[in-house]
Amino acid sequence: MDLLYTNFRIPVEEDGLLIATLARKLKVPSDSISGLRFLRRSLDARKKPNLTFVYTIQFSLSVPNTEVNRILARVPGLKEAPVEIPVLWNKPSIVLKHRPVVIGAGPAGYFAALALARRGYAPLVLERGDSVEERTRKVQEFWDTGTLDTESNVQFGEGGAGTFSDGKLTTRIQDRRISDVLRTFVKHGAPSEIQFLAKPHIGTDVLKEVVKGIRMEIESLGGEIRFQTKVTGLIPSTGRMKGVIVNHGEEIPAEAVILAIGHSARDVYKLLHSMNITLERKSFAIGLRVEHPQALINLSQYGVEEHPQVGPADYQLTYQDVTTGRGAYAFCMCPGGKVVAATSEEGGVVTNGMSGYARDTQIANSAIVVTVGPEDFSTAHPLAGLEFQRKWEHKAFIAGGSNYHAPAQRVIDFLERRVTGRFDLSPTYAPGVVPCELHGVLPTPVGDVLDRALRVFNGKIKGFAGEKATLTGVETRTSAPIRIVRNTQGESSSMEGLYPAGEGAGYAGGITSAAVDGLRSAEYLMAQYAPIG
Structure with a gap:
């Protein structure tokens, strides 16, 4: 019989012993389990540094039906696997x-x-x-x-x-x-x-x-x-x-x-x-790219600076601004990556994040963006959001020296609204960066919400708004x-x-x-x- 098991939990250190652990949990011989398929695996890091993989799996179990029924009654999250129904196609005329x-x-x-x-x-x-x-x-x-x-x-x-x-x-x-x-x-x-x-x-x-x-x-x-x-x-x-x-x-x-x-x-x-x-017209979000040492993110998320069994950590952060009603959030988080130039038009600077499969640069980055919508656009024209993007991309282009270098600033300087030219963590953006007060390349409401959001995020991830956090602007192509x-x-x-x-x-x-x-x-x-x- 094919069975589906949700919320099957195993310490990450024991991941290679999955079938033996499953057999022990079901109280059946290991050789009665076959055809194991992984449908989903997530990570539970709530008890860091003790991390747990949480699986949804499907497998065949070769034991008498009476024993299967007893196991189904005893093990929460275990049930018979559903039968897939094929899609039928009609030929049009x-x-x-x-x-x-x-x-x-x-x-x-x-x-x-x-x-x-x-x-x-x-x-x-x-x-x-x-x-x-x-x-x-x-x-x-x-x-x-x-x-x-x-x-x-x-x-x-x-x-x-x-x-x-x-x-x-x-x-x-x-x-x-x-x-x-x-x-x-x-x-x-x-x-x-x-x-x-x-x-x-x-x-x-x-x-x-x-x-x-x-x-x-x-x-x-x-x-x-x-x-x-x-x-x-x-x-x-x-x-x-x-x-x-x-x-x-x-x-x-x-x-x-x-x-x-x-x-x-x-x-x-x-x-x-x-x-x-x-x-x-539709809403989207704009903001800046933030970079941190990957070890800082790992320590916050895993409790250790490096965990070889699970790789570099990511994060999800959200903030709802009570003053303006706008949302701010981390977008396109790239563990072990870099910030890249992503414009498609002359006279604009656009940032994005990138990483390879190995995620091995030791730098974490993500966009920290704030929602904008038709109320922020200059007109009711259907293409007004496009022109809104272009306006702030061009401001970043000018601030960066009009040669596709990007304006950049430490988070701590952004919050103090000062330009020191100092970078404790060098920005990874190429062709290069120019120290700049980044509030000048963002709509005032977006910059103000980012100020408050970054302080809240710093309370969730220690050092998020610290000296080893770097911002590069602007991120405008979050969605159409x-x-x-x-x-x-x-x-x-x-x-x-x-x-x-x-x-x-x-x-x-x-x-x-x-x-x-x-x-x-x-x-x-x-x-x-x-x-x-």
Whole structure:
């Protein structure tokens, strides 16, 4: 019989003895347990430094049914495993005249394309940036020299913005498609542990190889990926898609288009607005990147400066400001990582966090951000949030010397509103930093809330606002400032055959949720259209 066991707890030091511990807990022979599958593993550090892994596992138990019933009655959290129900697909009556087009090769675009390719639709993927190999070279050149390619950078190119991050796969959504996303990552080179860790991550180094593997599978199934192919126009016909224009000239016919542009494709938002595609302003968050010695975070979270069995510690911090009603929180926390330059436009400075799979830089960083919304924007225009981002990115650019260096400051100096030029922990941001009073590159309400939030966070993690804490600004691309409104069939409410998807459409926030929304958009398309011939 297959059983499901939730809240199975084991000290981290005994993790290698899991089956023996399970057998002892159930009072059965070890050899009666087989087919063990890890569904989830989290860490309980409440009794630090004594840490405990908490598992959800599935396994087969070969003992008489009467004994199984006794075990089920005796062991809390143990029950029969549910039977998975397969998804049934209906073949639609409308047959496509042209292959579907997917705009964007980030997680939403690639997973949409992969779903289409696996069911015979032979999609065409259009990506404005480069392949991940060439993109990596250009990003490194920008970090080394400040030479920016506005079409191939941390935001644009194969793999999307998440490729140059920590590769975090944590998501708050509950969706049947998540397991398919994780299996696909593992199939193409990600560690199998991501399928059960509570906070899975791949790291930018591994994620690049995974992205190439997904590309190759799409192509092997008849799909096509075209890089350096920027969508510069849509071709409508009586309220529905007829095709797209790329690179300001070539027309590609298509009656079904998945729009997975990512949250930084500001020119595409402008194009959509000019064509009367319904857009909505939405809230997001802006702030600064904070860095600490990883040992400081480990000591707070684990009770020791290093714990080899569990790796570098992360944290989750939130603060609700009673004065303004705004929330502040840690976002995109990267243990053992670094802060990177992530702009996609000339004349702006944008920060982000990144780490490799090993998370071994000994520096922890995260964004500390404050919520902003339509009430903070200068107008009611649908693109007002975009202009709000651009305004503060440009202020950071000027403050950093107008050469893509970033303004930076110790936390303790930020709280005292002074510039000392001193850094007890050197900022990791490249191309470089300039000492600056960071309140000047933030909206006054955001800076004021950060003051109060950082002091509260210092009470939760000792030293969080201490001398060895460094701030670099600004972080503005936490999520899309716009939502492309879609109907219950997943299409744009203004254009039949146009399927907005992922983070850029305003329906996701991170790699996994964007991939899931890409799969969902492909399902919407496949529910309406059958593949060519």
